Amino acid sequence: NAGVxxxxxxxxxxxxxxxxxxxxxxxxxxxxxxxxxxxxxGLKFMVYLQKENIIDESGMPKERFSAEFPxxxxxxxxxxxxVRGDSAAYFCASSPEGSGTEAFFGQGTRLTVV
Amino acid sequence: SQKIEQNSEALNxxxxxxxxxxxxxxxxxxxxxxxxxQDPGRGPVFLLLIRENEKEKRKxxxxxxxxxxxxxxxxxxTASQPADSATYLCALDGWDSSYxxxxxxxxxxLVRP
Numbered sequence: 001n002a003g004v005x006x007x008x009x010x011x012x013x014x015x016x017x018x019x020x021x022x023x024x025x026x027x028x029x030x031x032x033x034x035x036x037x038x039x040x041x042g043l044k045f046m047v048y049l050q051k052e053n054i055i056d057e058s059g060m061p062k063e064r065f066s067a068e069f070p071x072x073x074x075x076x077x078x079x080x081x082x083v084r085g086d087s088a089a090y091f092c093a094s095s096p097e098g099s100g101t102e103a104f105f106g107q108g109t110r111l112t113v114v
Numbered sequence: 115s116q117k118i119e120q121n122s123e124a125l126n127x128x129x130x131x132x133x134x135x136x137x138x139x140x141x142x143x144x145x146x147x148x149x150x151x152q153d154p155g156r157g158p159v160f161l162l163l164i165r166e167n168e169k170e171k172r173k174x175x176x177x178x179x180x181x182x183x184x185x186x187x188x189x190x191x192t193a194s195q196p197a198d199s200a201t202y203l204c205a206l207d208g209w210d211s212s213y214x215x216x217x218x219x220x221x222x223x224l225v226r227p
Contacts, residue, residue, distance in 0.1 A: 004157075033214070042118075042203065042219040043158070056211060091157050099212035100146055100165075105157035 002027070005074075006092050006106035013082045013113050021077040021109045025094030032075045033103065034067060037089040046090075049075060050098075082113045116142040116209045120202075120218035128226050133191040135221045137204030140185060144206040147180055147187050152201045152220065161202075162189075194225045 005024040035043040045059040049069035069075040089110050093103040119138045146165045150158035164171045164180045171178045177190040201220040208214040
């Protein structure tokens with residue numbers, strides 16, 4: 001049973017470009033979460049999705065950021081018109097249930113905006 | 115507002131000793147608390163979950179306590195090994211929802227051989 005798969009592991013984008021981060025949850029998991037980790041800071045919740053539904057996006061910046069988890073395929077976190085401050089590690093996690101259980105994290109995508 | 119604090123200074127101990135890490139929280143009563151391990155450049159790995167009605171939980175060399183009066187959790191690694199060197203993260207369920215995790219900034223543990 002493969003773990004949570006994220007790709008790419010490293011992504012370099014110029015200011016103003018778009019970044020697309022992908023996450024395939026563990027088999028059988030229908031709950032997906034995205035977290036962001038800035039250097040020397042803790043992980044911050046961004047968004048919680050179930051298949052075809054955004055349940056909670058309270059941690060996502062209002063502009064330029066969007067997330068989806070389609071019926072088929074991986075979850076996508078999209079950042080439009082990236083700025084230097086978007087440089088961070090973005091982690092995806094999945095769980096079999098929505099709460100009270102452990103979360104399985106991927107290895108993250110390290111986004112660098114130059 | 116809800117706040118989680120972990121000691122930002124690294125904990126440096128000798129192999130074989132017991133490592134004890136602290137997680138304090140304020141302005142909130144979480145339903146459960148989790149501990150994760152994170153190695154450099156890697157994603158967090160789940161270690162233990164303890165619920166508000168549990169005082170203590172063990173898993174092999176790991177032990178977690180949860181004191182809801184003190185608003186504190188202690189994480190112990192007995193007979194520590196150099197391979198235990200990593201950053202350990204404390205996480206609570208969000209005050210406004212049970213599914214989102216609120217993480218502390220982590221404590222780095224260094225185990226000397």
